[in-house]
Amino acid sequence: MTAVPRLFSILRQGPYLIASVHTALDDSQLVRFQEDLVHRIGADRARGVVIDVAALDVLDSFGSRTLRDVAEMARLRGAVTVIVGIQPDVAFAMVELGMDTGSVLTALDLEEGLVELDRCVAAPPVVPT
Structure with a gap:
């Protein structure tokens, strides 16, 4: 019996969650x-989330929109989201196709x-005045 590799992982580090996507995910994945991460934000009382997409060499419009949605859901649950590891070719394609991450913060890598x-x-x- 061969073990099926996990396609993503969600780990806790202090008040933060680190979610790593290990390979391209289809729409249902x-x-x-999204569901697992939003649930874990509440269960772990996370204040922040890093979503690491360094393993992805392609990000389609549904994936891009899902990442934006996850970040908005996290914000509504009280957590800040930073997406890290966007590959140069992915960034180029996203700009060429008019896709973006909206107001979601991005950084080069996990450390940043x-x-x-x-x-x-x-x-x-x-606080607004």
Whole structure:
């Protein structure tokens, strides 16, 4: 019996969750990833999420929209999201095709993503006057 490799993992590091996508996900797998991550934000009382997509060499419009949606759902649950590891070819294709990550923060790699979370989570909230 051969073990089926996990397509993504969600690990806790202090007040943050680190979600790594290990290979391209089909639409149903992306929805499962979204559901699992949003559930874990509440269960672990996460203040921030890093989504690492470094293993992806392709990101279609559904995947891009799902990442934006996950970040918005995380925000509504009280967590900041940073997407890290977007490959150069993926970034080029996203720009050429008019896809973007909306207002979702991005960083080069996991280390910079964690620094960005620290900066955002430590900053006092802006109160409108």
